Amino acid sequence: MAAPSPARPGARDLAWAGDKLAQGVIFLGGISGILLVIGIFVFVSREGLGFVSNGLDLREFLTSPAWRPTSNHPTFGALALMAGTASVTGLAMLVSVPLSLGAAIFIGEFAKGRTRELLKVLIEMLAAIPSVVWGFIGLTMMNELIIDVFNVPVGLNVLNAGIILGLMAAPIMTTIAEDALKAVPDGYRQAAEAMGATRWQVIWRVVIPAAKNGLVAAVLLGVGRGFGETMAVLMASGHSINIPTSPFDSVRALTATIAAELGETAVGSEHYQALFFLGIFLFVVTFAINLTADLVVRGIKNG
Amino acid sequence: MVKLSVRDLRITYGEGPSEKVALSGVNLDIHEHEIFGIIGPANSGKTSFLRAINRMDEFTLGMDVRGSVKLDGTEVRDWANVYALRRRIGVVFPLPVGLPMSVYDNVALSPRLRGVRKRSVLDEKVEQCLTRAALWDEVKDRLGTLGSLLSGGQQQRLTIARALSQEPDLLLLDEFSIAVDPVTTMRIEDVLVDLKQDMTIVLVTNLVQQARRLADRTAFFLMGECVEIAETEELFTGEVKDPRTRDYVDGRFG
Numbered sequence: 001m002a003a004p005s006p007a008r009p010g011a012r013d014l015a016w017a018g019d020k021l022a023q024g025v026i027f028l029g030g031i032s033g034i035l036l037v038i039g040i041f042v043f044v045s046r047e048g049l050g051f052v053s054n055g056l057d058l059r060e061f062l063t064s065p066a067w068r069p070t071s072n073h074p075t076f077g078a079l080a081l082m083a084g085t086a087s088v089t090g091l092a093m094l095v096s097v098p099l100s101l102g103a104a105i106f107i108g109e110f111a112k113g114r115t116r117e118l119l120k121v122l123i124e125m126l127a128a129i130p131s132v133v134w135g136f137i138g139l140t141m142m143n144e145l146i147i148d149v150f151n152v153p154v155g156l157n158v159l160n161a162g163i164i165l166g167l168m169a170a171p172i173m174t175t176i177a178e179d180a181l182k183a184v185p186d187g188y189r190q191a192a193e194a195m196g197a198t199r200w201q202v203i204w205r206v207v208i209p210a211a212k213n214g215l216v217a218a219v220l221l222g223v224g225r226g227f228g229e230t231m232a233v234l235m236a237s238g239h240s241i242n243i244p245t246s247p248f249d250s251v252r253a254l255t256a257t258i259a260a261e262l263g264e265t266a267v268g269s270e271h272y273q274a275l276f277f278l279g280i281f282l283f284v285v286t287f288a289i290n291l292t293a294d295l296v297v298r299g300i301k302n303g
Numbered sequence: 304m305v306k307l308s309v310r311d312l313r314i315t316y317g318e319g320p321s322e323k324v325a326l327s328g329v330n331l332d333i334h335e336h337e338i339f340g341i342i343g344p345a346n347s348g349k350t351s352f353l354r355a356i357n358r359m360d361e362f363t364l365g366m367d368v369r370g371s372v373k374l375d376g377t378e379v380r381d382w383a384n385v386y387a388l389r390r391r392i393g394v395v396f397p398l399p400v401g402l403p404m405s406v407y408d409n410v411a412l413s414p415r416l417r418g419v420r421k422r423s424v425l426d427e428k429v430e431q432c433l434t435r436a437a438l439w440d441e442v443k444d445r446l447g448t449l450g451s452l453l454s455g456g457q458q459q460r461l462t463i464a465r466a467l468s469q470e471p472d473l474l475l476l477d478e479f480s481i482a483v484d485p486v487t488t489m490r491i492e493d494v495l496v497d498l499k500q501d502m503t504i505v506l507v508t509n510l511v512q513q514a515r516r517l518a519d520r521t522a523f524f525l526m527g528e529c530v531e532i533a534e535t536e537e538l539f540t541g542e543v544k545d546p547r548t549r550d551y552v553d554g555r556f557g
């Protein structure tokens with residue numbers, strides 16, 4: 001029987017190998033996030049920047065509402081698409097901000113015990129509903145409802161998409177807003193209550209100001225969600241190029257345009273490159289929104 | 304004049320088999336313009352006693368208060384408006400709570416809750432309360448800083464200024480010096496002696512000697528029981544009825 005070998009400096013056993021392997025896997029996992037973001041940006045830029053070098057008319061892109069990629073004299077004005085996205089997102093925020101902040105305040109400050117747990121689970125379930133299902137609800141139920149209630153010929157419009165998108169964004173905003181309220185120390189509430197503040201005064205004067213950064217971050221994430229959402233907006237907005245003058249106008253969103261047209265274009269064509277340029281534009285805007293949200297959240301920790 | 308009269312007070316938390324008695328059989332009277340000290344080790348029911356006075360139990364799940372607590376002869380339970388009751392009673396908690404707003408807004412909060420809007424009135428109030436809490440000189444040039452950014456000792460004085468802004472006739476202090484340095488503690492103690500002219504003070508303290516320095520009369524709470532109430536000097540010079548009081552005051556336990 002061989003005696004167990006004495007530990008030598010530099011001996012490499014199984015545990016050592018396992019540790020190195022685990023380190024490698026974790027490192028890969030960690031760095032892949034960075035690589036993917038850079039990779040996507042490079043890919044989208046490579047396809048889309050051809051549009052720039054082929055004589056992009058940036059002024060037309062930003063100021064013309066005429067998106068006619070398949071005409072004999074194609075024009076690529078994205079203004080109407082931007083207006084579509086902006087109007088739908090704006091209306092969605094009008095729906096989701098009061099809804100989600102109200103829900104968060106109720107869950108965080110009023111609901112107790114089982115009600116609270118049940119509500120939290122339900123809201124997380126709502127957040128998991130696929131966007132195509134929301135789009136379906138917009139296309140069928142909301143469409144008819146809007147036609148009936150407002151007596152308009154078409155129910156697929158800014159109003160429809162805005163409400164659908166608002167309802168879609170509300171659950172995740174609620175969850176984040178509730179986290180922000182929960183992070184407010186109980187000592188603040190207690191101190192204010194001891195001063196004779198009513199519950200509403202405690203919430204309005206103390207808790208909400210203290211949670212302000214987290215609440216702003218929740219709203220900005222909702223905006224980001226609205227901006228990037230494709231399927232539900234495509235289905236509920238009517239998908240017609242338009243600068244809306246009323247909530248009952250049909251519009252088309254930036255994202256929906258890419259989704260609907262990319263399959264129909266020849267790879268490398270001007271139209272194809274233009275769609276990728278829309279992608280770059282979206283990427284930059286969503287990045288800016290997320291960055292803002294991130295900086296605001298950081299503000300919570302430092303302030 | 305009796306300011307606060309407590310009879311057969313019993314405070315419990317939880318229900319059924321998990322019920323825990325925090326305090327029972329407490330009878331005492333607190334006189335106007337006195338500093339009434341309450342000493343005793345942790346878990347003696349001192350904080351629960353304070354919570355029963357301003358009805359903070361109403362927001363505490365499972366806390367149950369029985370017996371009678373009368374403020375100026377009126378049962379606190381009978382106040383229809385609990386918020387009005389609490390506005391008359393200033394509370395200072397063990398850990399300083401600088402609310403996350405400016406120093407100015409911290410002190411102006413209570414007047415604002417009562418509907419005071421006029422800037423000149425608020426300015427005057429803020430200066431007056433901060434001065435009385437011995438903090439004005441340190442913060443007068445930075446009333447706009449966040450209250451939560453002040454040092455611990457400053458925040459505790461800010462808390463006292465905030466309590467004073469309620470214009471209370473009863474001030475409850477719960478181990479205010481626990482997170483405060485000795486120098487600030489002495490400054491606050493001086494403030495309390497001054498405040499006695501205008502209000503009644505209930506001082507729950509973890510420092511036996513603090514009660515001796517400040518309190519006119521002192522109660523000794525132990526394990527949910529009010530063991531003894533006496534003139535403070537008597538308690539410390541040996542005129543005690545219960546040997547446990549002697550042991551605690553002499554530092555043999557607690």
